[in-house]
Structures are given as structure tokens and as C-alpha cells.
Amino acid sequence: MVQLSERPGTTRITNLQEKLIYEVGAMYDAENRFWEAQQTMLQCCQNSQLRSLLETHIRETEQQIRNLEQVFQTLGKQPLRVTCDAAAGLVSDGQKLMLLASENPQILSLGLAGSQAKVEQLEIACYRGLIRAAEQMGQHEVVNLLRQNLQQEEQTAQKIEQHLPQLIQEAQSAGSSKAAKSR
Structure with missing residues (x-):
């Protein structure tokens, strides 16, 4: 269990406004x-379609x-980063995969796309929850800003999902040709 003492600057949440800000x-x-x-992923990615998707995103x-x-600003607060352990974990997992797959560009591209897909799903879930809370609070400007982000995340997730079969096929073909050469 995480202790508040492990999170300097974190205060107890006692109402919906504080929860939303957190x-x-x-x-x-x-x-x-x-x-x-994404900056690191872009440097490693050799697949042109995935590179283009990353650049856009x-x-x-x-x-x-x-x-x-x-x-x-709308909520009357200064921007404050609150450590998101889920995001840190996804980034760490993606970094490990990039290191492990660095010798095979097709597997690396597939791994990058899979990592990005996981990120998109987390972001979609988070933005949906934030939007629900902001709607309940009558924070219409906040809702509009969050919906813009959600829409972009959903579109990116969809593009990745559409691209995954091709990446899988390329990775499978690369693996087959390497196996044939080693015989």
C-alpha cells in the first residue's frame, strides 16, 4: 500500500473538485x-507508416x-504533475521491449505499436472518467478540452489497431525468412 508520506506534496482528497484536480x-x-x-520510439522506428503515426501523435x-x-487554469490551479504509476509502468515496459527487440526491426515496430496501443487504452479510460466527473460538476469548458484529447486518443488507437495486422504479418515474414536462412 502506498503511504502519503511517499508522495511529497500530496494532500488528502476530500471532495470531487480535489479528486478531479488530482x-x-x-x-x-x-x-x-x-x-x-514517443520521442524515443520515433528514433527507433523503421516502419514508415508507424513513424508517420508517431509523428502525428x-x-x-x-x-x-x-x-x-x-x-x-479553468479550475483556478497551476499545472501540477501527480506521479502516474500506470504511465510509468507502461513506459518502462515499452523501454524493455525496445531493448529486447532492438536486433529485429519488424519485431521492434510491432512492439512499438503494441506499446502505443496499451498507452492509448489507458488514456481513453482516464479521459472518459475525467469527462464524467467534469460533467457532473458542470465544468463545460473542462469537458470540451478533455473531449478533444479523448477524440485524438480514440483516433490514434483505431489507426494502430488497423495497422497491427500488417505489422504482425511483416514480423512473421521476417521470422520465417531468418529461420529458413539458419537451416
Whole structure:
């Protein structure tokens, strides 16, 4: 169990407004972590379609970070990153996979896409929860900003899902040809 003493600057949450601010802070941390990770992924990626998708999503993530900063402003708070352990875990898992698959570009591309797909699903779930809370609070401007982010995440998830079969086929073909050469 995490102790509050392990999280400097974290205070108890006693109402919906504080919960929303806390969760926006966690999402702000997550988006920043994912933006940094996407930079690394882009450097490693050799698949042109996946590279293009990553380049587009990096720009979108930058806008999503600005949207979250505007959410903080609307709520009368300074932007604050609250450590998002789920995001840190996904980034760590993705980094491990990149190291382990670095010798095979097709497996690496498939791994990058799979890692990005996991990130998108986390972000979609988080944004949906934030939107529900903001709606209950009557925070219409916050809802609009969060919906913009959600829409981009859903579109990216869909593009990755559409691209995965091709990446799987390329990885399988690369594995088959390497197996035939080693015989």
C-alpha cells in the first residue's frame, strides 16, 4: 500500500473538485511521460507508416498537454504533475521491449505499436472518467478540452489497431525468412 508520506506534496482528497484536480495532474504527468517516450520510439522506428503515426501523435500529445494546462487554469490551479504509476509502468515496459527487440526491426515496430496501443487504452479510460466527473460538476469548458484529447486518443488507437495486422504479418515474414536462412 502506498503511504502519503511517499508522495511529497500530496494532500488528502476530500471532495470531487480535489479528486478531479488530482486526476488531471496524474493525466498531465502521463501525457508528459508518453510524449518523452514517443520521442524515443520515433528514433527507433523503421516502419514508415508507424513513424508517420508517431509523428502525428507527438504533435497531438503536445496539444493535449496544453489542453490539460488550460484545464488547470479553468479550475483556478497551476499545472501540477501527480506521479502516474500506470504511465510509468507502461513506459518502462515499452523501454524493455525496445531493448529486447532492438536486433529485429519488424519485431521492434510491432512492439512499438503494441506499446502505443496499451498507452492509448489507458488514456481513453482516464479521459472518459475525467469527462464524467467534469460533467457532473458542470465544468463545460473542462469537458470540451478533455473531449478533444479523448477524440485524438480514440483516433490514434483505431489507426494502430488497423495497422497491427500488417505489422504482425511483416514480423512473421521476417521470422520465417531468418529461420529458413539458419537451416
